[in-house]
Amino acid sequence: MCLGVPGRVVAVDGSVATVDFWGVKRAVRLDVVDEPVEPGDYILNHVGFAIRRIPPDDIEKTLALYDELLSVVAEDDLMAADVRGEIDAAEDKKRG
Amino acid sequence: MSPLPSMMTGKIGLKHGAGGRAMRELIRDIILKEAQPLRPGSVGPDAMDDGAALRVGDQWLVITTDSYVINPPFFPGGDIGRLAVSGTVNDLAMMGATEPFALTCGIIIEEGFAAADLERIRDSMQAACREARTEIVTGDTKVMGNGELDGIVLNTAGIAFSRRIVSDRGLRPGDRIVITGTIGDHGLAVMAHRHQLGFEGALESDVAPLNDLVAAALEAAADGVVAMKDPTRGGLASALHEMAAKSGVGVVLDEGKLPLRDQVRAASELLGIDPLHAANEGKAVIGVRPEAVDAVLAALRAHPLGIEAEVIGSCVEERPGFVILDTGFGRRLVSEPEGELLPRIC
Amino acid sequence: MVEPRADNKLKFQEPKKARKMAQALARALGEIGRAPVSVMHVCGSHEQAIAKYGLRAVFPRALNVIMGPGCPVCVTDLPEVDEAVALAMQGVRISTYGDMLRVPGTAKSLADAQADGARIDVVYSVGQAVELARKSRDEHVFFASGFETTAVATAAVLLANPPANFSVLSAHKYIPPVMEIVAEMPDTRVEGFLAAGHAATITGWGIFERFVERHRLPVVVAGFEPLDIFAGLLKLVELIRDGRPEVANTYPRCVTREGNRRAQEVLWKVFQSTGGRWRGIAHVPNGNLRLRDHFAAFDARRRFKIDLAKLWDYAPPSLAQVCICGEIMAGTAAPTGCPLFGRECVPENPVGACMVSTEGTCRIWHQYGGHLNLGDSR
Structure with a gap:
């Protein structure tokens, strides 16, 4: 549960930030955020409260982790799997 | 305890007006229960389409009606007046009748509603009619007591003549x-x-x-x-x-x-x-x-x-x-x- | 450097990478060499994301992803809804999150109460509920649902001088204890847990270390974009394959080991955990969050005399005893194994948690006649 949406802080006024959610802006309260936030920072919003300042490095960290997870599977193996996938898809189509 | 036969038990809820399955069941199970099919070749209430289409000579007479309640009556991008004209013009258009001949308008107003707001709604309806190249030719007004109604309710009906009819059921595989x-x-x-x-x-x-x-x-x-x-x-x-x-x-x-x-x-x-x-x-x-x-x-x-x-x-x-x-x-x-x-x- | 969101979203939503993850997942399952391997997520938002992106259609068949008791709205117990309905019928103004409006109580839901004339406001944030109270002289009660993530927001407004006519009826729940219940269920097939990323943003992933030690089951904290979910499942299956009961965090952009300390302070300053029933599941020790004595003045349960008996006079006999939601959630039974399914228990009139949520197992089965194989996307 817990719908969480990331957004970018555009202004801070005391304990309230204006956050851009890439389309609409909304006031988000900073009462419980873990670190001080400034304009330009990314935050995770839940029910109008920032529950986390998302350090930019951590976005990269997540991506690096995923690449590492994938690296366990050798590249040629993946290509082979891709080919297998295509064969499966073609067969599905035939059946289809 | 016996199984519940359908959603249509007890009272009408807000879900029955929300446009989904519950509303279709309400119309099918209560409103249209005793309805007789219309003369052959016409689109009647049993079709549950956007409107009715009656054969008149070599063309169709298309009729539709819709009621509008919206809270708040003024919202970004429009108001209940523009909604009431557009909605009925669009229901006609969805049947293929793109030249709305005339509209009617019934208004029910809650006691205490601001006259200035009513004027805004009127202006908005007229503007929408101009856009759709149609006009409101007759209407009716009622006022109900404070609290008996949420602000204002509009009903519009529309008629149009059309050489062809498009239903909402003509799809086939590949379309x-x-x-x-x-x-x-x-x-x-x-x-x-x-x-x-x-x-x-x-x-x-x-x-x-x-x-x-x-x-x-x-x-x-x-x-x-x-x-x-x-x-x-x-x-x-x-x-x-x-x-x-x-x-x-x-x-x-x-x-x-x-x-x-x-x-x-x-x-x-x-x-x-x-x-x-x-x-x-x-x-x-x-x-x-x-x-x-x-x-x-x-x-x-x-x-x-x-x-x-x-x-x-x-x-x-x-x-x-x-x-x-x-x-x-x-x-x-x-x-x-x-x-x-x-x-x-x- | 931070890219604009469009770019980020593409990265965490890239279908090609997701397919590779799915292939890696299939391979890891193949290495386990038996089927099905059953894992459980305990987060409604995981189910939402899985459903929204159609991921079930591409999960390997050997993987059984069970939807656990992760929807705080679904597990809100009947008497909790009854309290809110009773208050509303007593003339108190109720505000609540949209999710709660249609959740049925013993006799009726808040939506039914609204139809009967009760004054109920749907809010997006508890902050709005406080503003409503501030603008009014009436008594305002916020019917608060949600896990610790959401409870933090409720706690924050109680610490920020709310008006005297504002109070809280807490149905907040705390996730970690229910994982213990599921792990200890007899016949449970769950071999690992996908933990809720946003709840863990508050509590930190360290909270699962003791659980892992006690139950020897791996726990992976995962996010909510398609790649996040695949990555979480992949890590979890790898830990199962390798026989490593550990906690892993595949959502480091939002979750740390310690979590959000400030939010934890706010949470526990205002709330304490107590035992209570979760609808259709069990009595969960420490599973409910209730206001501490210090905040008694803002506790609707202590501020009002809530007359439930009056409501129960009209209530139908309890079917809750027959409901097998707990077994369905534990993956030991299918909805069709429940005598109430599709009869007394239907989406418009649900008995158990699995029929309440749009993503609940019973709800999905009822609507679509079981899990459908819709085929692969490409």
């Missing part, structure tokens, strides 16, 4: 599904306004009369346009479910092709709303034969209200009555919304 523009604009704009969600950014209703746009599509394709519906309450999801069920086909949508404004996408993510469930008041979903799709799309995009028109899916033989969304990751069934859309936390 393409076209939407005339971005989805969810009206629903999200009204919801954000009503619940005072404090969004900054242009969330605006798309409410507009579509008769000219639809005329352009019909002109471009002769018999290539086989089904139409305006995805109002219940959104694109409900409109497509109804079209798919009545036509006996499955519909597969390509999520990547769905036109969606950034604002609507952002608001729907924040509120946990599926934009497929959100109402549109200025869009049509059109079923087109594959050979006609290029011509229809070009004609729509040449019109100011159809610039963002897109082919969003196609009809298949499998799973009649179901709507399937291809997300690019996998596939899922599109559900129908139940009741009014509400912001979610989880």
Whole structure:
């Protein structure tokens, strides 16, 4: 549960930030955020409260982790799997 | 304890007015229960289409009526007056009748309603009539006591003559599904306004009369346009479910092709709303034969209200009555919304 | 450097990468060499994301992803809804999240109460509920649902001088204890847990270390974009394959080991955990969050005399005893194994948690006649 949406802080006024959610802006309260936030920072919003300042490095960290997870599977193996996938898809189509 | 036979037990709830399955059951099980089929060759209430079509000589007389309640009556992008004219003009247009001959208007007003607001609504109705090249030719006014009504209720009826009729059930496998523009604009704009969600950014209703746009599509394709519906309450999801069920086909949508404004996408993510469930008041979903799709799309995009028109899916033989969304990751069934859309936390 | 969101979203939503993850997942399952391997997520938002992106259609068949008791709205117990309905019928103004409006109580839901004339406001944030109270002289009660993530927001407004006519009826729940319940269920097939990323943003992933030690089951904290979910499942299956009961965090952009300390302070200053029933599941020790004595003045349960008996006079006999939601959630039974399914228990009139949520197992089965194989996307 817990719908969480990331957004970018555009202004801070005391304990309230204006956050851009890439389309609409909304006031988000900073009462419980873990670190001080400034304009330009990314935050995770839940029910109008920032529950986390998302350090930019951590976005990269997540991506690096995923690449590492994938690296366990050798590249040629993946290509082979891709080919297998295509064969499966073609067969599905035939059946289809 | 005996199993519940249907949703139609006990009292009428708000869900019965929300445009989804519950509303169709209410109409089918109570309102139309004793209805006799209309004279042969006509489209009557049993079709549960956007309006009725009666054969008169060598043409059709198309009639429709709709009541409008919206809280608040004024919202970003429009008001109840523009909604009442556009909605009825669009219901006629969805039957293929793109030249609304005349409208009627009944108004029920709550005691205490500001006269200035009524004037604004009147002006807005007249402006929408000019856009649709029609007029309100007669009407009726009632006032009810304070608290007996929520502000104002409008009812409009419309008539039009047409040489041809387009139903909402003409789809067959292979047909393409076209939407005339971005989805969810009206629903999200009204919801954000009503619940005072404090969004900054242009969330605006798309409410507009579509008769000219639809005329352009019909002109471009002769018999290539086989089904139409305006995805109002219940959104694109409900409109497509109804079209798919009545036509006996499955519909597969390509999520990547769905036109969606950034604002609507952002608001729907924040509120946990599926934009497929959100109402549109200025869009049509059109079923087109594959050979006609290029011509229809070009004609729509040449019109100011159809610039963002897109082919969003196609009809298949499998799973009649179901709507399937291809997300690019996998596939899922599109559900129908139940009741009014509400912001979610989880 | 931070890219604009469009770019980020593309990265965490890239279908090609997701397919590779799915292939890696299939391979890891193949190495386990038996089927099905059952894992459980305890987060409604995971189910939402899985459903929204149609991921079930591309999960390897050997993987059984069970939806656990992760929807705080679904597990809100009947008497909790009854309290809110009773207050509303007593003339108190109720505000609540949209999710709660249609959740049925013993006799009726808040939506039914609204139809009967009660004054109920749907809010997006508890902040709005406080503003409503501030603008009014009436008594305003916020019917608060949600896990610790959401409870933090409720706690924050109680610490920020709310008006005297504002109070809270807490149905907040705390997730970690229910994982113990599921792990200890007899016949449970769950071999690992996908933990809720946003709840863990508050509590930190360290909270699962003791659980892992006690139950020897791996726990992976995962995010909510398609790639996040695949990555979480992949890590979890790898830990199962390797026989490593550990906690892993595949959502480092939002979750740390310690979590959000400030939010934890706010949470526990205002709330304490107590035992209570979760609808259709069990009595969960420490599973409910209730206001501490210090905040008694803002506790609707202590501020009002809530007359439930009056409501129960009209209530139908309890079917809850027959409901097998707990077994369905534990993956030991299918909805069709429940005598109430599709009869007394239907989406419009649900008995158990699995029928309440649009993503609940019973709800999905009822609507679509079981899990459908819709085929692969490409």
